[in-house]
Each structure stands twice: as structure tokens, then as C-alpha cells.
Amino acid sequence: MKVMIVDDEAAIREALGRKLLRDGFDVVLCKDGLEGLRSFHVERPDLVILDIIMPEGMDGLTVCRRIREIADTPILMLSANAITEDDIIDGLNAGADEYLTKPVRLNEFVARVQALLRRSSMANIETEQRYDDGYLSVDLHRRHVHVNGKKVHLTPTEFKLLAVLLENSGRVVNQRDLLENVWGREYIDDVYYPRVYISQLRRKIERDPANPLYILTEHRIGYRFEKQTHGTQSLI
Amino acid sequence: MQVTSGLTLLVNGLTLAFALSFLIILLWYDARKEVTQFFAVFLFLVLLWNLGSFLAQTLFLVRGAGASVRLPLIMLEFGFTGSSIALYALTASLVKMYSRQFRILLLAALIILFSYRVVIFAAGAPDPFIIDVDGSLSLQSRTPLLLFYLLFDGAALYLLWRYQRKIRLRVLKFGLVLFIGGQSIGFLNPELDTFLISTVVGAVATLIISAGIFQQEIFRPLAERKSQVEAVRNVIASIASQNAVDSILELLVRQSAELIGAEGAAIFLLEDDGLSLKTTYELINDRLGTRLPIGEGVAGTVVQTGKLIQLDDYAREWKGSHEFAYASEFFGAVICAPLVAGGDPIGALMVVASRHDRLFDTEDANLLQLLAAQAAVAITQSRLFAGQTELNMQIEQSRNQLETVLVSTDSPVIAIDREFKLIFANPAAASLVGMSKTDSGTAIVDLLPASAFPDNLRKAFREIRKRRSFTYEAILGSRVYLCHVAGLGRPKMQGWVAVLNDITQLKELDRLKSEMVRMTSHDLKNPLQAAMANVDLLHEDIYETGSDDVRQSIDTIDRQLQRMNRIIRGILDLERLRDGVLALELCPPARIISSAVYEMREFAHEQNVTIDYLAADDLPLISCDVQQLERAIVNLIENAIKFTPTGGKVCVAAERDNDEVVFSVTDTGVGIAPELHERIFDRFYRGKQRGVEHVSGSGLGLSLVKAVVTNHQGKITLESEIGIGTRFFIRIPGV
Numbered sequence: 001m002k003v004m005i006v007d008d009e010a011a012i013r014e015a016l017g018r019k020l021l022r023d024g025f026d027v028v029l030c031k032d033g034l035e036g037l038r039s040f041h042v043e044r045p046d047l048v049i050l051d052i053i054m055p056e057g058m059d060g061l062t063v064c065r066r067i068r069e070i071a072d073t074p075i076l077m078l079s080a081n082a083i084t085e086d087d088i089i090d091g092l093n094a095g096a097d098e099y100l101t102k103p104v105r106l107n108e109f110v111a112r113v114q115a116l117l118r119r120s121s122m123a124n125i126e127t128e129q130r131y132d133d134g135y136l137s138v139d140l141h142r143r144h145v146h147v148n149g150k151k152v153h154l155t156p157t158e159f160k161l162l163a164v165l166l167e168n169s170g171r172v173v174n175q176r177d178l179l180e181n182v183w184g185r186e187y188i189d190d191v192y193y194p195r196v197y198i199s200q201l202r203r204k205i206e207r208d209p210a211n212p213l214y215i216l217t218e219h220r221i222g223y224r225f226e227k228q229t230h231g232t233q234s235l236i
Numbered sequence: 237m238q239v240t241s242g243l244t245l246l247v248n249g250l251t252l253a254f255a256l257s258f259l260i261i262l263l264w265y266d267a268r269k270e271v272t273q274f275f276a277v278f279l280f281l282v283l284l285w286n287l288g289s290f291l292a293q294t295l296f297l298v299r300g301a302g303a304s305v306r307l308p309l310i311m312l313e314f315g316f317t318g319s320s321i322a323l324y325a326l327t328a329s330l331v332k333m334y335s336r337q338f339r340i341l342l343l344a345a346l347i348i349l350f351s352y353r354v355v356i357f358a359a360g361a362p363d364p365f366i367i368d369v370d371g372s373l374s375l376q377s378r379t380p381l382l383l384f385y386l387l388f389d390g391a392a393l394y395l396l397w398r399y400q401r402k403i404r405l406r407v408l409k410f411g412l413v414l415f416i417g418g419q420s421i422g423f424l425n426p427e428l429d430t431f432l433i434s435t436v437v438g439a440v441a442t443l444i445i446s447a448g449i450f451q452q453e454i455f456r457p458l459a460e461r462k463s464q465v466e467a468v469r470n471v472i473a474s475i476a477s478q479n480a481v482d483s484i485l486e487l488l489v490r491q492s493a494e495l496i497g498a499e500g501a502a503i504f505l506l507e508d509d510g511l512s513l514k515t516t517y518e519l520i521n522d523r524l525g526t527r528l529p530i531g532e533g534v535a536g537t538v539v540q541t542g543k544l545i546q547l548d549d550y551a552r553e554w555k556g557s558h559e560f561a562y563a564s565e566f567f568g569a570v571i572c573a574p575l576v577a578g579g580d581p582i583g584a585l586m587v588v589a590s591r592h593d594r595l596f597d598t599e600d601a602n603l604l605q606l607l608a609a610q611a612a613v614a615i616t617q618s619r620l621f622a623g624q625t626e627l628n629m630q631i632e633q634s635r636n637q638l639e640t641v642l643v644s645t646d647s648p649v650i651a652i653d654r655e656f657k658l659i660f661a662n663p664a665a666a667s668l669v670g671m672s673k674t675d676s677g678t679a680i681v682d683l684l685p686a687s688a689f690p691d692n693l694r695k696a697f698r699e700i701r702k703r704r705s706f707t708y709e710a711i712l713g714s715r716v717y718l719c720h721v722a723g724l725g726r727p728k729m730q731g732w733v734a735v736l737n738d739i740t741q742l743k744e745l746d747r748l749k750s751e752m753v754r755m756t757s758h759d760l761k762n763p764l765q766a767a768m769a770n771v772d773l774l775h776e777d778i779y780e781t782g783s784d785d786v787r788q789s790i791d792t793i794d795r796q797l798q799r800m801n802r803i804i805r806g807i808l809d810l811e812r813l814r815d816g817v818l819a820l821e822l823c824p825p826a827r828i829i830s831s832a833v834y835e836m837r838e839f840a841h842e843q844n845v846t847i848d849y850l851a852a853d854d855l856p857l858i859s860c861d862v863q864q865l866e867r868a869i870v871n872l873i874e875n876a877i878k879f880t881p882t883g884g885k886v887c888v889a890a891e892r893d894n895d896e897v898v899f900s901v902t903d904t905g906v907g908i909a910p911e912l913h914e915r916i917f918d919r920f921y922r923g924k925q926r927g928v929e930h931v932s933g934s935g936l937g938l939s940l941v942k943a944v945v946t947n948h949q950g951k952i953t954l955e956s957e958i959g960i961g962t963r964f965f966i967r968i969p970g971v
Contacts, residue, residue: 009762015769022776053758080761081754103765103801106772175821189831191821191862220822220859 001117002026004045006036006063007078008054012102016049019106020113033058037066045073047117052079052091061094068095072155074116078102078109092196097157108186115184120156131166133228136205136214138166145205152204157182161197162205165215165225174222198223244436245293248286251443255279258446265454274329275449278322281315282442288312289373289435296367309365312373314353316365317384319438320419321345324388324395326445327412331399345388352380373431375422382423389416401595402548405456408448415441457599464603467495471607475614482515484618488585488611489517495607496571496600498587504528504535504559505575505583505615511536519560519588533559535584538572542581544605545572548595550588569595573608577616585611647738648717651724653731656680659724665736668712687711688719696721700732715740753811760804768797795842802874806940809867813943818861822971825858825890825897826851832869833888836877840886845877849888856970858897860948865968868944869899871937872964876903879962892970899966907958917942917952941966 003025007013010031017027028043030036032054040048048067052060064075077091080102088099098116100109131138137146140163145152154162164181165173178194179187187193198217202209216224259279262272288311295305325342356363366376375381393416396409403409418437424430471491478484485503493501500519504511511528531540537556538545547553550567558564572586585608589596642649648665652658658676669683681689688710690696699706700723710719717736724731771794779787833849840847869888876886884904891898908916917938945952945966956962 009766011766012762012769015766015773018773019769080758080765102761103768103797106769189863220820 001047002028002043002045003047003049003113004028004030004036004039004043005049006030006033006054006060007049007051008032008056009051012051016106016109019110023110025113032056033060033063036063040067040071040073046120047113048073048075049113050075050077050096052077053081061091064091064094064096068155072120072153074098074120074156076100076112076116078104088192089196092193093200095155097155111186115186119160119183129167131169131227135207135228138162140166147205154201154204157197158201158204161194161201162225165223169225169227172218172222172224178222194223244432245290247436248290248439251439252279252283252286255439255443255446256283258450262446262450262453269453271326271329271449271453274322274326275446278319278326279442279446281318281322282438283315284311285315285319286435286439288315289432292365292367292373305367306363309363309367310353312365313363313381314349316419316422317349317381318346319415320385320388320392321349323412323415324392327392327395330408330412330449331395331402345384349384356380372429374429375431385419385423389419392416401593404594404597405448405452407444408452411441411444411448414444417441460599464495464599464606467491467603468606468610471495472610472614475610478618481615481618481622484611484614485515486517488607488614489515492585492587492604492607493517496587496596496603497589497594498571498596499590499593500588502535502560502586502588503575503583503611504539504586506530506539506581511539511583513559514583528559532557534570534572535559535586538574538584539581542574542576544574544601545570546596546601547571549591551591566590568593571596571601571604573601573604575608575612575615577612582612582615584608648736649733650680650736651731651733652680654729658683659731660733668736685712688717690719690721709739709743710736712736716743750811753807757804757808760800764797764801764804767793768801771797806871806937809864810940810943813864813940813947818864818947820859820861822857822859823862825855825899825968828860828862828866829869829888829890829899832866832873835866835870836873839874840877843877843880844882845880845884845886847873847877847886847888851890852892854892855890855897856892856895858968859971860968861944864944865948868941868966869901871941872901872966875937876901876905876962876964879903880905893967895970896967897970899968900963902961902963904961907960908954908956908962909958910956913954913956 001024003020005013005016005020005027007016008031013029013031017029020027028039028045030039034057036048036050037058039045050060050063054060060077060079064077067073067075075096076098077096078100079087079091081087088101091099097119098112100112129140131140135148138144143159145154145159145162160182161178164178173181175191175194176188179190182197183190183193198215199209202212202215206212206214213228214225216226218224256279259272259276262269263276266272288308291308292305292312295308299305321342325338328338362376364375364381365373367373392412396403396412400409415438418434418441420434421437422431422434471488474487474491475484478487485505489501489503493499500517502516502519503514505514506512507527510530511533513524513526513528516524528536530536533556534545534547534554536559547570548568550570551564554564554570560567567588568591569589570586572584574581575583575585585604587596587600587604642660642662645662646664648668649660649662650658650665651660657679660676690706690708690710696706696708700721705720705722707718707720710717716739718739719734719736721732721734723729724733771790775790775794779790782790829849829851833847837847873886873888880886880903886904887900887902889900889902891900941964942952945968948968950966950968952964952966954962954964
């Protein structure tokens with residue numbers, strides 16, 4: 001597994017790199033955004049770790065968006081900058097799968113990296129389950145999602161989220177279960193993750209994200225996937 | 237003699253016919269009046285006298301002397317004597333001194349007269365009146381009739397003299413005296429043959445008396461009423477042209493005295509709980525302004541009872557105390573009327589005649605009462621007017637003061653009405669948006685940009701209704717104002733007034749501070765991250781293999797780095813809380829304390845403090861920002877551990893209290909002095925208590941806790957005892 005670390009602080013970059021090397025990862029270190037983006041094309045890492053505030057033009061959020069344009073590669077944001085939840089949400093909205101605030105202990109850091117890789121490698125889900133109502137079609141096994149006949153690109157986390165909701169369709173999945181099943185046990189307290197990802201997902205599959213038909217919010221409890229029997233065309 | 241007697245008869249007939257016609261008019265005017273009734277009796281008896289005289293003479297001429305003349309002579313005698321009695325009765329009624337006994341006396345006199353007549357008839361004694369051979373009438377035996385005459389005419393004369401002031405018409409007095417004189421002529425020597433003259437004089441006097449009574453009873457009241465109406469109209473008109481109470485009072489006393497024909501007048505007004513002599517007219521006024529208790533003096537009594545007092549002779553009739561010195565020596569007749577406004581007495585109006593001056597009659601009393609009523613209204617009105625004027629002046633004064641304050645303040649002040657039209661803008665506000673004075677009345681939306689109004693107007697109005705004020709940030713041009721809006725007018729809101737405070741600089745400072753906090757945190761956290769990562773690596777590399785010293789050093793570095801992390805996190809948490817945005821979710825309270833205790837258990841262990849937690853079974857779910865609330869409880873636990881000596885105990889609990897969840901953190905620490913209970917929640921405040929100087933911290937912990945609890949609509953309290961321990965309570969409403 002190859003992990004790329006983009007951080008302008010050499011001390012951090014190197015310490016994190018050393019820990020990952022020690023735990024058996026291949027590591028690519030980059031000192032700024034531009035270098036990171038270049039290396040991404042060359043090295044094709046399995047995971048990217050991004051600092052947000054970096055000098056020399058390109059910041060972490062931009063790098064993240066640029067990577068997302070071409071790949072589903074899991075991205076972990078590691079920032080000293082987060083003060084409010086909005087800062088974290090900004091990061092997640094840019095396409096990151098994770099957001100960790102500095103300082104983070106190395107053990108936790110490695111655990112998160114591993115969880116993230118585990119999530120993205122869950123590409124081959126065992127079930128043969130398919131969903132198709134004419135408007136939205138999901139092939140869980142082949143990881144294909146089509147909306148209105150067009151193929152839609154989902155990040156690993158988004159896909160995992162959709163898969164979990166679809167498997168439990170008609171039932172409410174509460175926040176904690178969602179966190180545990182999609183992100184992993186260690187994420188159980190990161191309550192804002194589902195919120196951000198659900199809204200991303202809605203933007204991609206719902207006809208009107210403000211008035212969702214598939215993914216419904218059960219206020220203060222969780223979310224529920226509702227199958228549409230006639231397809232949404234008939235509702236237009 | 238024949239000629240004279242014929243002439244007399246004519247004169248007598250005419251005069252008595254006149255008198256009779258007056259009587260008819262009087263009776264028709266008011267038959268129930270006693271004066272009229274007595275006058276009727278009197279006139280009837282005079283008529284009897286004259287008729288007797290006339291018939292006696294006529295019969296004598298026709299039939300000569302004989303028995304037929306007897307009856308007219310008796311009529312004459314009865315009429316002559318009876319008219320004396322009736323005159324006395326009339327006089328008494330004119331001077332108003334009749335009484336029940338007086339009527340009995342009168343009746344008795346008539347009975348005596350009648351029985352005397354019967355006695356002389358039975359005794360066969362000669363008639364008092366005889367008719368001479370030449371046909372002239374004369375009084376033969378005078379003694380008994382003279383007795384009647386002297387008794388009744390004398391008494392009438394006495395009454396006239398004694399109460400001469402009570403009969404104001406001279407002609408009436410003259411008539412009465414003339415009648416008495418006329419009757420006396422009848423008692424002269426019969427040889428003088430004067431009885432006819434007596435009859436003529438009596439008839440003429442009767443006519444004069446009837447004319448007098450007619451004037452007194454009908455003409456004068458009518459004329460007086462007219463002049464009273466005129467007078468009252470004048471008084472009202474002159475009062476209306478005055479505003480000051482003092483000039484109204486002066487006018488009133490003068491007019492009252494002049495209208496009633498009194499010599500002096502005075503006005504007393506009720507002030508606080510006594511009367512005060514306000515104004516006098518032609519009276520000794522050395523006691524002007526002095527106080528007279530209610531119930532004392534004539535005026536005091538009048539105010540107390542609310543009833544008019546009329547005295548004919550002050551010295552004789554007034555038994556109470558005196559409001560004027562020497563009143564008994566100088567005052568004759570007095571009338572005092574209460575001044576009543578709105579049912580309550582406000583003073584008294586008094587008119588006075590001197591001892592030998594005239595008396596006042598009912599008409600005068602009525603007039604005075606009329607004036608008093610008018611005066612009361614005028615005084616009340618003028619007092620109200622004075623009060624109003626003073627109030628206006630005060631209002632004007634405070635308006636000026638307020639305007640000066642508003643004009644001189646640098647803060648813009650704007651007032652608008654319910655239709656959002658400008659009422660007022662002080663110079664600061666005017667210059668702010670380029671308004672001129674003439675802009676008053678224009679709609680406020682045309683004067684100010686949209687950024688100057690609250691985002692949510694509905695919410696703003698609701699707040700103003702509920703709390704009477706609303707505060708928001710208004711942006712005008714490049715500057716930011718804290719705009720405080722309050723309702724104008726109570727209880728009905730007539731508009732709004734807004735006071736703006738320029739907070740541009742404060743905002744900028746705040747922004748800079750936030751920016752600095754962000755920068756600092758970033759700049760601090762990166763080295764911290766690097767240090768921590770390297771400590772972790774070092775730990776892996778040499779912790780197991782290294783010496784105790786190495787291990788201890790690594791542990792110390794680690795602890796210090798963690799402490800630094802906590803401090804930075806505290807600052808950032810507070811910064812985050814200032815936004816007040818909560819990520820609310822439903823959560824069982826037990827989870828919050830268990831994870832908070834879990835987080836702190838290592839720290840407790842390091843400090844050698846045992847930590848325990850206890851959650852009740854019946855806890856309701858709470859709606860909260862789990863992270864924040866957990867952080868608050870962690871802070872309390874951290875504090876508790878820090879201030880608890882080695883070997884102490886910290887207990888965290890969650891209990892139910894009705895619909896609330898009460899979290900508590902109890903320690904066996906040093907305690908907090910009562911005077912510090914409020915201050916410990918202040919930002920950066922650190923307790924300067926003895927024995928805890930070694931404890932380190934940013935001083936942010938408790939202020940953060942308080943902010944979290946407040947954001948959750950909760951409450952934080954504490955109980956503490958020095959040397960025994962402290963217990964903090966957090967109350968959060970359950971769902």
C-alpha cells in the first residue's frame with residue numbers, strides 16, 4: 001500500500017512517514033500542493049494525506065478537489081486549522097474522506113489510515129444486490145451507479161454509505177450504526193461525517209437534493225433509504 | 237256733611253276697589269304665601285269696616301235712625317277692631333316673626349273680640365258706634381275698643397320699630413304707620429266728628445299697604461331676578477376673562493358684595509385640611525392667609541356641613557367661634573355659602589352687612605348661592621388650568637433637556653412611527669445618512685439601506701413585544717453599528733426608537749482577535765504535532781529498552797505536550813462556542829459521563845485521585861451537542877482532579893430532577909471560598925486561593941463550561957466548603 005503525505009512542515013511529514021514505513025506502508029513525501037499533485041499522477045498512491053494550509057499557492061482543499069476530478073483515491077485531511085465544525089465540513093465537501101485535527105497521536109493516525117484503506121478496498125461487496133427503479137440504478141457488486149441513464153461517480157465513502165443504506169432500505173439506520181458500519185468503530189464520535197456525506201450523496205443521486213425522495217432524514221435519529229417503485233419520472 | 241260723606245264714600249270705594257284688585261292679583265300670583273293670606277284677612281276686615289260705615293250711613297239716609305242701622309254698625313265695629321288685629325298679624329308676618337303661638341294668640345284675640353261683642357249685646361249695653369242725628373258716625377264708648385287698638389296697633393308699631401330693617405320698602409312702612417295713625421283719629425272726641433276722616437285715612441293707608449305688598453311680593457322679585465341674571469352673567473363673563481385664581485377671587489368678592497348690597501365679603505378656600513382666608517373686600521384683612529380649622533367659625537361650619545348659613549344678627553345668633561376679630565362688634569347680617577365643586581366643598585363665600593345696615597333676605601341668599609356655585613366652577617377650572625400650564629411647562633422643560641441630550645450625543649438616534657415614517661433623527665443620525673430636518677415624515681426605508689435593518693423583521697418585532705427591546709448589527713456604509721431598538725410609547729406602541737453605537741472598531745478588533753487565535757493555534761499546533769509524533773516514535777524506539785531516567789523523561793515530555801494541547805484546545809473551544817452553533821442530537825446522559833470519565837481516568841490515575849461515576853436508571857434523553865457537553869464535563873472533572881489532594885476522590889453523577897437531567901461533579905478538594913463563586917466562571921480568572929498555587933491551567937476551563945451550559949439552555953451552580961470539597965451541578969432540560 002502506498003501512502004502519499006503532503007505537508008509543508010518537514011518535521012511532521014517525516015515523523016508521520018517514518019511511522020507509516022515502520023508499519024509496512026510505502027510512503028511518498030511532498031512539501032507542497034503542486035508537488036503533491038504531480039506526485040499523485042506519477043506514483044498513483046492508494047491513500048493521500050493532506051495538510052490544508054500550505055504556502056506556495058496551492059492549499060490542501062484545492063489539491064483535494066483536483067485529485068477528486070480524476071480519482072476516487074481515499075484522502076485524509078490533517079489540519080491544524082480547524083476551529084469550527086464548518087472548517088471540517090468545508091474539507092469534507094472538497095472531497096476528503098476523513099478529517100483529522102492536529103495534534104494526533106501516531107497510533108490513532110495509523111488506525112485511521114488503515115480504516116480508510118479498509119473501507120476503500122471493500123469494493124467487492126459480496127452481495128449480488130441490485131437496485132433499479134428506472135431513474136436510479138445501483139449495482140453494488142460492480143460498484144456502478146446510474147442516475148437517469150448516466151453513470152455517476154461516487155467516492156469510496158459515498159458508495160459505502162449508499163450501500164449500507166440500501167441494504168437496510170425501508171429501515172432507519174441511526175447515526176452511530178452508520179458511523180460504525182461505514183467509517184468504522186473508531187469514528188463513532190465523529191457525528192458530522194454522516195451529515196456531510198449524506199448531503200454529498202443526495203446531490204449526486206437525488207433529482208432535487210433539497211426535497212430528497214431516496215435518502216430521508218429521520219430528525220435526530222438517523223437516515224432511511226426509501227425505494228421508489230414507479231421511478232421518479234412519473235413524479236415529474 | 238252729605239257732600240263730604242258722599243265724597244268719602246267715593247274715595248273709599250275706589251281705593252278699596254284698587255286694594256281688592258291688588259289682592260286678587262296677589263292671590264292669583266301665590267295664594268299660599270302667608271303675607272298674602274294675612275293681607276287678605278286684613279283687607280277683608282277693612283272692607284267690613286268701610287262697608288259697615290257705608291251701609292249705616294246709607295240706611296240712615298233711607299230709613300232714618302232705627303234698628304235696621306244696628307247690623308252695619310256691628311259690621312263697622314267688628315271691621316274696625318278686627319283690622320287692628322289683622323294689621324298686627326300682617327306686620328308680624330312682614331317682619332317674619334310669626335310663630336305657632338302667634339297664630340293661637342291671634343285666634344284668641346278674635347274670639348275675645350267676638351265674645352265681647354256677644355257680651356255687650358246680651359247685657360244690652362249701648363253699641364260703641366252710634367250714628368248722629370245729622371247722619372255722621374262717631375265712636376261713643378271708646379274704652380274697650382281703645383284697649384284693642386292700643387294693644388294690637390301698639391304691638392304692630394313696636395314690631396315696625398324693632399324690625400324696621402326687615403321691611404325694605406319705605407312705602408310699606410309708611411302705609412302701616414298711616415293706618416295706625418288713621419285708626420287713632422277715630423278715637424278723638426266724637427264732638428270733633430272725625431271718624432269719617434279716620435275711615436278715609438284707613439282706606440288710603442290700606443291702598444298704600446296693598447301697593448307696597450304688591451311691589452314687595454311681585455315687582456321687586458321680578459326686577460331683582462332680572463338684575464340678578466344680569467349680574468351673574470357679568471360675573472361669569474369677567475371670571476371667564478381671568479385665568480389666575482387670585483384675580484378671580486378678588487373679582488368674586490367685589491362682585492358678590494356689590495350685587496347683594498353687602499358691606500364686605502370674603503372667600504375662604506380649603507387647603508390641605510383647613511380653610512385659608514384668601515381674599516376680602518372692605519373687611520379687615522390682617523388675617524389674610526391664616527388658617528381656620530374645618531368646623532370652626534361660620535365659614536368652617538359651612539364647609540363642614542355643606543349648607544348655607546344666614547344670620548340676621550351675628551352677635552346675637554352666632555354661638556360658635558369667630559373667624560374675624562371684632563366680628564361681634566361690627567357684623568350685622570351675614571350669609572355664608574359653601575363653594576362646592578364636584579360634590580366636595582372647596583371653600584366658602586361670605587357676605588357681611590354692618591350692625592345697623594340692612595338685613596339679607598331669601599333672594600339675597602339665593603343670589604349668593606348662585607354666585608358661590610359659579611365661583612366654585614371658576615376656581616376649579618382655573619386651578620386645573622394652572623395645573624395644566626405647569627405640566628405643560630414641565631413637559632416642555634424635559635423635552636428641551638431630552639432634546640439637548642439627544643442632540644449632543646455622538647450616537648445616532650432615530651425614531652419612527654408605526655407606519656415606519658421618520659419622527660425624529662438627532663444630528664448624529666442625520667449626518668449619518670445625509671438626512672435634513674425636512675425629511676421628517678418620509679418612510680425610513682427610503683432613507684436607510686437594507687443592510688441597516690434586522691434580517692428577520694418578524695423576529696425583531698416579536699422580541700420587542702416580548703422584551704420591549706431588540707438589538708442587532710446594522711451596517712451603514714463601511715461602518716458597523718450595534719442597533720438597540722425599543723418600542724416608543726406605553727401601553728400602546730406608537731413607534732420605535734433606535735440608538736446606534738458604532739462598533740466598527742470593536743468588530744475589527746474581534747475579527748483580528750479571531751484571526752490571531754486561528755494563526756496562533758495553527759502555529760502552535762504544527763510544532764506540537766511534530767513534537768508529539770516524535771515522542772511517539774521515540775517511545776516506540778527506546779521506551780522498552782531505555783533506562784528509568786529515559787522512560788521518565790519521555791513520560792514527562794509526553795505529559796507536558798498533552799497539557800499544552802489541552803490549553804490550546806481550551807482556547808479554541810471557547811472561540812468555537814462563541815459561534816453558538818450546536819450540533820444537536822439525542823443522547824443518553826449516561827454515555828456522556830462515561831466517555832468523559834474514560835477520557836480523564838488516566839489523568840486521575842497520574843494525580844493519584846480515584847474517579848467514579850454513577851448514572852441513574854430513569855434518565856431521559858437529552859438533546860445536546862454531545863462533543864461540547866462532554867467537553868464541559870471533562871473540564872469540570874479535570875478541575876476537580878487538579879484541586880483535589882493526593883488520595884482524594886472525584887465522583888461524577890447524572891440524576892433526574894423532574895424533566896431535567898442534573899450532572900454533578902463532586903470532589904474532596906480544597907473548596908472554593910463563597911466570594912469567588914461568581915467570579916470563577918469569568919474568562920481567564922484563576923482562583924488565588926492558598927494551597928492551590930501549584931495548580932496550572934489557562935483559567936479558561938470554567939468559563940468554557942458555563943458557555944456550553946448556557947448554549948444548551950442549562951444552568952450551572954455549585955456548592956462548596958473550604959477544606960471539604962466542591963460539587964458542581966449542571967442542569968440540562970430533558971426531551
